[in-house]
């Protein structure tokens with residue numbers, strides 16, 4: 418599968434932009450803050466409905482505009498898909514595939530797959546657990562539409578539950594303002610009852626997330642063993658495993674136990690929003706004891722395993738988006754990554770192209786990006 422073209426209107430710092438791609442390797446180069454990452458972000462958004470940096474829709478609309486449009490054309494085994502996305506400041510985004518409006522964003526899943534690799538991913542192993550959860554979610558949302566739905570629902574319920582703990586806890590003004598402004602709880606019992614309604618939904622969605630993450634990491638572990646063995650020349654044996662905050666079976670019990678603490682701290686302290694992922698090399702926790710090099714190699718194997726997993730599930734290659742990541746890798750790791758690209762369509766951003774030219778890499782299209790304008794430099 419590959420992206421054939423991309424058109425932007427009022428997206429980030431672009432007024433308009435029109436790019437075409439081949440199935441090969443593309444470079445977007447230019448100085449800092451010119452709009453290179455913004456292009457990759459729009460491709461990722463078109464494929465997944467989400468920004469790779471977790472930005473909200475309104476943040477991606479040009480500062481001076483009310484809405485933005487992204488049109489992308491994709492080729493999947495000879496079948497063409499046109500994806501139109503319409504971002505609006507106050508409303509949720511509109512999406513159409515080949516002119517048909519989608520009712521739910523999750524309906525887009527399964528058409529396009531992309532892997533985004535940025536310098537931040539290189540610190541995924543040493544940073545806090547939220548980065549590792551983000552990785553699982555980004556990947557799972559692409560391969561499993563029901564996961565995307567359950568995750569969105571879980572976060573909605575979690576936010577509601579936390580809002581209730583924050584604003585309407587026993588003893589708060591809102592809590593005792595019963596009868597005024599549609600005030601809330603006469604007694605502590607009422608509060609607990611309403612909380613338990615949220616609890617049930619939190620448990621339902623949360624359990625599904627925990628089970629899916631568990632099976633995902635088991636599958637990924639199998640792939641990563643081989644990839645990491647290859648990168649390390651057989652010297653390192655990697656293990657990736659799930660560290661859930663609570664198992665699906667114990668979630669109800671743990672949530673109950675945590676109720677007093679939740680009320681005291683006005684937030685939900687138990688659930689998959691607290692999960693982590695363990696990486697160990699030869700039995701040692703890389704997050705805590707790995708060298709910088711081991712942590713980076715682990716991150717690289719993780720990304721390469723992600724590509725492999727998508728290939729196996731989709732029976733097709735994802736589009737690879739490399740955001741300024743090559744300059745962060747040493748020569749060995751760069752070579753390993755570039756060798757692995759093979760026939761995967763790739764869009765690379767960087768500040769200069771000399772390095773690629775000196776490597777005699779075949780670059781299909783080279784664009785120079787300057788202040789929200791992309792200019793083709795090697796039109797044949």
Ligand SMILES: Nc1ncnc2c1ncn2[C@@H]1O[C@H](COP(=O)(O)OP(=O)(O)OP(=O)(O)O)[C@@H](O)[C@H]1O
Nearest residue numbers: 429430449450451452453454455476477478479480
């Ligand atoms: N909503 C927006 N509207 C207009 N401009 C925006 C918006 N969001 C970001 N920008 C601008 O986009 C530019 C950053 O773009 P981008 O992150 O793509 O840069 P880059 O070329 O990747 O730079 P670097 O090499 O530093 O990573 C900044 O000038 C920023 O002000």
Ligand SMILES: [Mg+2]
Nearest residue numbers: 453454740741
């Ligand atoms: Mg950038």
